[in-house]
Amino acid sequence: MKKIYLDHSATTSVDSTVLTAMLPYFSETFGNASSIHSFGQEARAAVDEARHKIARFLNCKSTEIVFTSGGSESDNLAIRGIIESRSFDFAQDNKMLPHVVTSAFEHHAVLDTIKELELDGKIEATFIKPNEEGLIEVADIESAIKENTVLVSIIYVNNEIGTVQPIRAVGQMIERVNKTRIMNYESEIMNETHNSKFKPHNSEKNAGRIFFHTDAVQAAEYFDMNVDYLHVDLLTMSAHKIYGPKGTGLLYVRAGVPVKHQIVGGGQEYKKRAGTENIAGIVGMAKAVEIIQNAKLKSQNYNLKVKTLRDKLIDGLLKISNSFLNGSREQRSPANVNISFINAEGESILLNLDMQGIAASTGSACTSGSLEPSHVLISMGLKPEQCHGSIRFTLGRHTTDEEIDKVLEILPPIIEKLRKMSPFS
Numbered sequence: 001m002k003k004i005y006l007d008h009s010a011t012t013s014v015d016s017t018v019l020t021a022m023l024p025y026f027s028e029t030f031g032n033a034s035s036i037h038s039f040g041q042e043a044r045a046a047v048d049e050a051r052h053k054i055a056r057f058l059n060c061k062s063t064e065i066v067f068t069s070g071g072s073e074s075d076n077l078a079i080r081g082i083i084e085s086r087s088f089d090f091a092q093d094n095k096m097l098p099h100v101v102t103s104a105f106e107h108h109a110v111l112d113t114i115k116e117l118e119l120d121g122k123i124e125a126t127f128i129k130p131n132e133e134g135l136i137e138v139a140d141i142e143s144a145i146k147e148n149t150v151l152v153s154i155i156y157v158n159n160e161i162g163t164v165q166p167i168r169a170v171g172q173m174i175e176r177v178n179k180t181r182i183m184n185y186e187s188e189i190m191n192e193t194h195n196s197k198f199k200p201h202n203s204e205k206n207a208g209r210i211f212f213h214t215d216a217v218q219a220a221e222y223f224d225m226n227v228d229y230l231h232v233d234l235l236t237m238s239a240h241k242i243y244g245p246k247g248t249g250l251l252y253v254r255a256g257v258p259v260k261h262q263i264v265g266g267g268q269e270y271k272k273r274a275g276t277e278n279i280a281g282i283v284g285m286a287k288a289v290e291i292i293q294n295a296k297l298k299s300q301n302y303n304l305k306v307k308t309l310r311d312k313l314i315d316g317l318l319k320i321s322n323s324f325l326n327g328s329r330e331q332r333s334p335a336n337v338n339i340s341f342i343n344a345e346g347e348s349i350l351l352n353l354d355m356q357g358i359a360a361s362t363g364s365a366c367t368s369g370s371l372e373p374s375h376v377l378i379s380m381g382l383k384p385e386q387c388h389g390s391i392r393f394t395l396g397r398h399t400t401d402e403e404i405d406k407v408l409e410i411l412p413p414i415i416e417k418l419r420k421m422s423p424f425s
Helices: 016-022 038-058 071-091 108-119 138-144 167-191 279-298 304-317 346-355 375-379 401-421
Strands: 065-068 099-103 124-128 149-153 211-215 234-238 249-253 323-325 336-341 390-394
Touching: 016 279, 038 065, 038 279, 065 071, 071 108, 071 149, 071 211, 071 234, 071 249, 099 108, 108 124, 124 138, 138 167, 167 211, 304 336, 304 401, 346 390, 346 401
Parallel strands: 099 124, 099 149, 149 211, 211 234
Antiparallel strands: 065 249, 234 249, 323 336, 336 390
8 A cells, every 4th residue: 555645744754865974873973072082073064064054044144053853842942941031131120020922823843932931920911812814913013012022932833733924024023122122221220210111231232122923833834934024033844844954953143142941961052051952953953954955046936836635635635525624724724725624534544544644733733642732723712613623634745646535535435434323413
């Protein structure tokens, strides 16, 4: 039986070119990049070259890239790092906590981190719900901003439903708010009439400033990652979503943005992330990024092939009665198809697909083992029974027309069979 893999948002295979680039750093060029001898300097040179390659991809300085173990660590470093770096600003007034604005359908690495900080009494948080199309409104974020807001974190491409959020517009809005805040703060200082309850001491440059973070893990292959275009201060990437190795990621931190380290024990990564660098993983991530960048430069429409297959799959699946697409059709990743089938249980659909050699998921990969309804779909206003019938197919570079045809052949009878077994049919 030929297997069909349609779960690329969970992870991708390592590209053969990436693997070739990595191999020498396991056994030949194996030095510690912090060592001063030639073995160490060879490793350091590899890290430096990788950092420069990724900096070109993000249009940033190489010193603004912090390598991590993956997307979840990067999200934690961004959120906890900002909050802890600004904690002194709020220590003088125990009635005011730093405020964070995020969406209600973030990846759990963001959502659970913010909820935990809130539960521990370290922050207050506002969770913006998406509209029925699975999109966050910029106006809702702006309305949620308060005097003590220090961080906004909005996912670039939702990992479950694939909707593309207006990151650039959010970033531009935050910049406008920051300009007004800084002007007002400087005016009050000059007039010595700064009577605000919140008097920041972090630095004049960051006084009252809101920092903007985006989890771009699902966006890197298909969307613009230029950090200046996006107007972001912090950005998360993960290698294994772009045909690179697992266990490697990065956090872009704009120069001057205060992020307190979360792992101590060494001065690596500009003292923002201690620990011996994963040289092979970093080299692999840089090669994966290089492949994407070169492919986009050669192609006028890099996304067209996968988008065409996506649309074929969506149109075919929607011919099944009592089915509907979750999230916007237009503002959507070219690789994502998320469909709900009424009166058919998602886990049972997955098991039946797997027996036919087809891999997909229900909810995000990190929570697909849970019986709880998807927090993403619940945030959009879907009922639990609608959420439980949702299936996510995510296409990849090597997905073929024949594979889509096979899914459209196999899935309708599965849905019909499960609906006959359902007590709700």
